[in-house]
Amino acid sequence: MKIILTQEVSGLGAPGDVVEVKNGYGRNYLLPQGYAIGWTKGAEKQVTSIKRARESREIRDLGEATSVKERLEGLKITLKVRAGDGGRLFGAITANEIVEAVETAGGPALDRRRMTVSPIKAVGRHAVTVRLHAEVVATVNLDVIRAK
Template identity: 55%
Template sequence: MKLILTADVSNLGAPGDIVEVKDGYGRNYLLPRQLAIPATRGAEKEVAAIRKARQVREVRDLGHAKEIAAQLKSLPPVQLSARAASDSGRLFGSVTPAEVVSAVRAAGGPQLDRRTLTLPGQIKATGQHTVSVRLHPEVDADFELEVSASAR
């Protein structure tokens, strides 16, 4: 089955890539989750739009990715104030990638795409956590996130 990816799928491709997958994988996983669309002649125009949007968001090249990774490593632990927590430090809710991205930006770090973050499971407790960012297929960066409870 020939499909056009609309989102980044690990071990398969990036948005705008035309891939050949097994019928069941495409029909039962990729299409229902809207990670891909069927490759048709009319979809060629959509591919151009998807690739253009991807280029705007994407890190320019390997050198730029290494530069951003160096910026992230030089940051002190990023402070994030969660909405509320119990006395034992357990959060009411969890920390989202969008909150982490805005905390990095507020700490003076680079602008990141929330979809490139890899959180260590769900962050549901205060304390220090290590967050990974996939900047480029060859460059991953880690930084420390300090989660604290906001004043009630």
């Protein structure tokens, strides 16, 4: 099955890429989740607009990515959340909350889809990885503290 990706899918491609996948994977997962659209000649024309939108969000070159990495790793990011007596959170911290915390701390705007976050469900210090470029990965230290 030939499809056009509308969002980044790890191990498969980036938005605007035309890829060939197995029928079940495309029909049962990628299309219903909105990660892709079916390939047609009319949809092929949308590829340029999808790629243009991707390029505007993407960090342009390796030098810019390394400077953003240095800014991110130098930030002190604190997130206040509701937690129980044992330090266990009422819910989990999402990638959107982390993006907002980075921007509040004075960091650059990030794309939540480029973050690798294991579920954060307890107070303490946690590491979050962000893919800034194909060759640059930043590690952001996040201090989760209990709100009073």
